[in-house]
Amino acid sequence: MFIKKINLINFKNYAETDISFSSQINIFTGPNGSGKTNLLDAIYCLSLTKSAFSSSENNSIKHQENFFSILGHFSKEEKTHTVQYDLAGQKKTFRLDKTPYEKLSEHIGAFPVVLVTPYDTDVIREGSEERRKFFDAIISQLDNLYLSELIRYNHLLKQRNSLLKQFAESNSMDKELIDSYNHQLLRSGKIIYEKRKSFIEALTPIFKKHYLNLSDKREMPELIYESKLEDKEFEQKFIQNLKRDILLQRTCLGVHKDEYNFTLDGHAVKGYGSQGQQKSFVIALKLAHFDIIKEKRNIKPILLLDDIFDKLDDIRINKLMEMVAEEAFGQLFITDARPEHTEKIVGHINAEIRIFKIENGVVTAEKQLS
Ligand SMILES: Nc1ncnc2c1ncn2[C@@H]1O[C@H](COP(=O)(O)OP(=O)(O)OP(=O)(O)O)[C@@H](O)[C@H]1O
Numbered sequence: 226m227f228i229k230k231i232n233l234i235n236f237k238n239y240a241e242t243d244i245s246f247s248s249q250i251n252i253f254t255g256p257n258g259s260g261k262t263n264l265l266d267a268i269y270c271l272s273l274t275k276s277a278f279s280s281s282e283n284n285s286i287k288h289q290e291n292f293f294s295i296l297g298h299f300s301k302e303e304k305t306h307t308v309q310y311d312l313a314g315q316k317k318t319f320r321l322d323k324t325p326y327e328k329l330s331e332h333i334g335a336f337p338v339v340l341v342t343p344y345d346t347d348v349i350r351e352g353s354e355e356r357r358k359f360f361d362a363i364i365s366q367l368d369n370l371y372l373s374e375l376i377r378y379n380h381l382l383k384q385r386n387s388l389l390k391q392f393a394e395s396n397s398m399d400k401e402l403i404d405s406y407n408h409q410l411l412r413s414g415k416i417i418y419e420k421r422k423s424f425i426e427a428l429t430p431i432f433k434k435h436y437l438n439l440s441d442k443r444e445m446p447e448l449i450y451e452s453k454l455e456d457k458e459f460e461q462k463f464i465q466n467l468k469r470d471i472l473l474q475r476t477c478l479g480v481h482k483d484e485y486n487f488t489l490d491g492h493a494v495k496g497y498g499s500q501g502q503q504k505s506f507v508i509a510l511k512l513a514h515f516d517i518i519k520e521k522r523n524i525k526p527i528l529l530l531d532d533i534f535d536k537l538d539d540i541r542i543n544k545l546m547e548m549v550a551e552e553a554f555g556q557l558f559i560t561d562a563r564p565e566h567t568e569k570i571v572g573h574i575n576a577e578i579r580i581f582k583i584e585n586g587v588v589t590a591e592k593q594l595s
């Protein structure tokens with residue numbers, strides 16, 4: 226699967242742009258702020274139905290304009306498909322082969338991408354919510370049922386929390402109603418817990434293999450999923466916690482409090498790992514994600530590598546490029562502010578490499594190496 230062409234209108238700093246890609250390696254070079262990351266984001270949007278960076282979709286509309294449109298032509302199993310994402314004011318339309326989706330979640334996973342960005346290390350440095358979001362996004366791309374269960378859980382959680390608030394404010398309680406929420410939430414939470422657990426079990430050995438390869442076996446990484454649902458008496462404890470929940474007006478226990486622990490040689494990566502080690506850690510996680518999609522879906526996802534060479538030493542860069550050369554990946558997009566630097570790194574790889582120069586939202590195909 227790969228993207229053949231993209232057409233952007235009023236997306237971030239792009240006015241109107243048409244670009245044809247190589248099915249193998251594409252490199253975007255250009256100065257800071259020219260639009261390299263924005264272009265990766267446009268591809269990401271076509272896969273995940275939303276931006277990887279802007280929390281409000283309207284922020285992606287070019288300043289002074291009132292709509293944007295992203296149109297991608299994909300090749301998948303010898304067929305061409307179009308994916309189109311339009312936003313006009315608050316109205317969002319997402320189409321596959323010109324037919325709008327009723328539910329956006331149905332599109333997730335159909336044209337998978339894996340994005341590696343400098344912001345990824347936030348997943349290490351920030352709180353547990355970032356890590357849950359990180360893994361939720363990955364599991365959702367692999368398993369539509371996970372995504373719908375998660376949506377259901379969050380909805381139930383919100384309803385239970387407002388019920389707790391009502392109880393606290395009115396100093397009364399509707400036992401039947403809370404029992405029904407408890408039951409549904411526990412059931413949904415258990416499904417999420419089981420899916421997270423088996424995903425991490427499958428991911429861990431692949432992740433470790435990638436980390437050890439990237440770091441030339443310098444450090445031993447570990448990835449541990451922690452959930453209160455491991456406790457056999459969890460359901461009982463959840464129900465017994467009702468008084469405290471009412472007091473605090475929120476649900477204190479459940480999969481919305483799960484944690485993922487990352488360590489290197491037994492120490493928390495957060496406080497102990499260097500910037501390069503932290504970056505290697507998330508790259509290994511992303512490569513493992515890539516492998517899992519490849520294995521489960523039998524599709525090589527599009528790999529978007531944003532500023533990947535920054536902070537990695539030569540050994541780690543070479544290890545990564547060895548994988549590219551071995552054709553472990555399908556279509557690849559790489560951004561780098563320094564064109565000579567990237568050309569030197571990828572120059573000897575035997576693949577069709579298209580280099581694009583970006584200047585202030587204007588893209589020119591610079592040259593092709595093959
Ligand atoms: N809605 C918008 N309208 C117009 N311009 C925008 C919009 N959103 C972002 N931009 C501009 O896009 C530019 C950033 O582009 P991008 O992040 O793609 O740069 P980059 O080439 O990746 O730079 P770097 O090398 O620093 O990573 C900024 O100059 C920003 O002002």
Ligand SMILES: [Mg+2]
Pocket residue numbers: 261262263531532560
């Ligand atoms: Mg950038």
